[in-house]
Amino acid sequence: MSTNKVKQIHSFGQSIWLDFIDRAIISTGKLQKLIDEDGVRGVTSNPAIFEKAITSSSDYDADIKVLAADSTSNEELFFGLAVKDIQTACDLFSGIYNEEVKGADGYVSLEVSPFLALKTDETIAQALKLWKQVDRENVMIKIPGTQPGLAAIRKAISEGLNINVTLLFGLPRYEAVAEAYIAGLEDRLAAGKAIDNISSVASFFLSRIDVLVDPMLDEKGLGELKGEVAIASAKKAYEIYKNVFSTERWEKLAAAGAKPQRLLWASTSSKNPAFKDTKYVEALIGKDTVDTVPLETIEAFRDHGVAADVLEDGLDTATEILEKIKAAGINIDEITQQLEDEGIDKFNKPFEKLLQAIEDQKTKV
Known part of the structure; x- marks a missing residue:
């Protein structure tokens, strides 16, 4: 029997995480099968994932009825529903989490309210609250990597939380996130606390970059670079990762058991139908990274994906691509800031829809 193509990716040192959760995928055994x-x-x-899960099925109706009696707000009610799902998924992945190298993998991520993306103190408070509510070693709390999020990331790490930093598009912000992680570990170590049980990923969003940049490339006569800018940025991010986590400063933390903050590739489904549907997954397979993949992309890769260790191939070309677009007057820093702003909005809108759906459901029950 031929080797599963998705499983092959793991042999190159990359972990595949599923970018999806609902009660059906857990209860039917489909997640266990994956x-x-x-x-x-x-x-x-x-x-957005939870909005789809809760509004498109009746699986949550009974819990909404129960939680409505005690919840002070629809947001609190939502987190009651979400925490239950996250706990169940964490238990499902506990075997992976407790493998020979404990904590290498097996994480399940739950995001703070998107309404808090630009609020440092409120993000810290909610991250700590959700961490306690889920009460699982292998939960990761997601915090957006916005400018106000940096201090929240540092504080959460210093408090011993596993953190998934989300909504990263630009290289300067990624460097700032890696700094926040390291500083948080240093704060914790200085307080005499253990740092060998903390894990973090920095989620770098890909295909959305190309969706915005590609039309500009056509205008500048650089159409041959379409679909390549996001991959070039990711390869440069990996170069930064290798540099940051090989310094003397890092080695002091590593000696105390600290784990590097892995890069996680997000938004890896192809938005342009002209591209191969496994394009972004195939281009960025490499050691000590994570790729979070929608179900349909996992299924596509299983069918016709090509697994190979290619992440560090073509680094010079990646540098040239970013230099070319800069020379053409395309400001990648402005673009990535625009994407961050739009990303916050893209999570706010489904969250608002979700809270309204909960309100509507409460009136029915």
């Missing part, structure tokens, strides 16, 4: 057959090693969720 773990067993495809080697899926974690799960990520976000407000």
